[in-house]
Structures are given as structure tokens and as C-alpha cells.
Amino acid sequence: MRDSIRLLSCLALLCCTLAACGSSSEQKSAGLAGALQSSAPVREAEDVLMEAEVKSKLVAADFETASSVSVRVRKGEATLRGTARTAGEVARLRDAAASVRGISSVVAHVRVDPKFRGDSQALGDASLATQVSLNIAEQTGVNVLSVSARARDGVVTLEGKVPSLAVKSVMISAATKTHGVKKVIDKIEVAA
Secondary structure, eight states: OOOOOHHHHHHHHHHHHHHHHHHHHHHHHHHHHHHHHHHHHHHHHHHHHHHHHHHHHHHHHHHHTTTTEEEEEETTTTEEEEESSHHHHHHHHHHHHTTTOOOEEEEEEEEOOOTTTOOOHHHHHHHHHHHHHHHHHHHHSGGGGEEEEEEEEEEEEEEESSHHHHHHHHHHHHHHTTTTTTTTEEEEEEEO
16 A cells, blocks of 8 residues: 555656646746747847947047937948038948947938038137137227127138227237137128
């Protein structure tokens, strides 16, 4: 009788083990299906990381143009959108993006515009206009808010009204002597 109980116990243990193994393989296949489904978020995370790496490579290739180009990576394809001054700049950006590991193709929707001005150029112009205004205020002692200074590529335009011809002359002279000014366009009116 004892042997029968032992045999039944072993069979019961074997059945439980087989049932557990069957349950494990079902869980394993469910886990595999879940892993396949979760690969989409993993792929999205990889794309985001590649976007950052592509942007970094673009900045290293051409900082000025890179600041005007957006990057989108989907399933290993990098899409560049924006503006560049030359076709050569576009080619450098495309090559830089293609050099990132995991990028399978690069689509460049980058418009070529020879008159394109990047952020650093615009900041340089704003800085020059500010310096001109400060120099005018220093030289004339007059409230320069009545005269605006705009700059583009070293060409400064002065526009507004002043109380006298003498003040106008000092303003133009101060603007002309400002470091970085190539030319002054005078649109200052003298109040009557």
C-alpha cells in the first residue's frame, strides 16, 4: 500500500510538473508576443536618440544652417526640413545625418536660399545696432529713442527725427565710427 501511495504521489508530482511546464510555455509565448508589441516603444525611443545624434552631427557639420533645420527620425529614416544657403550645405547636412549609426536613409526637404540668414547673423546685426545706439547716445547726450538703428551685414540704417542738423551730423559720425559698421544709410529728419 505504501508503494501505491508513493507511486500515486510521484504521478501527482509529475502531473503538476507537466502542468507547470505547459503553463510556463504559454506564459513564455505570451511574453514573446508582449515583447514584440513592446518593440514599438523601444523603436520610438531609438528614433528619438538617433534624432538627437543626427542634430548633434548637423551642428558639428554646419552650426549656422543646422539651427534652421529640423530633424525627424522614423524607423531609421532621417527627414531634414528647413533652409540652407547653398546646395553644398545641404549635401554636408545629408552626409552628416547619414553618418549616424542606425540611419538607413536620409530625406532632405531643405530649401536652398542664398539670402538665408542664420541666427548668429541676426544676433550679430542686433548687437551692432545696439552698439551704434549706445555710441550715438554717448556722443550726443540726446535721447536716441527718437532715432532707430537697424543693421544688416554691417550696413546700418538710421531713421527718425532729431532737433538739429548738428545732432544729426554727430549721430551719423558716431555710427560711422562704430566698429563693424561698413556703411551708414541716413534717413534722419531734422525737426522744423
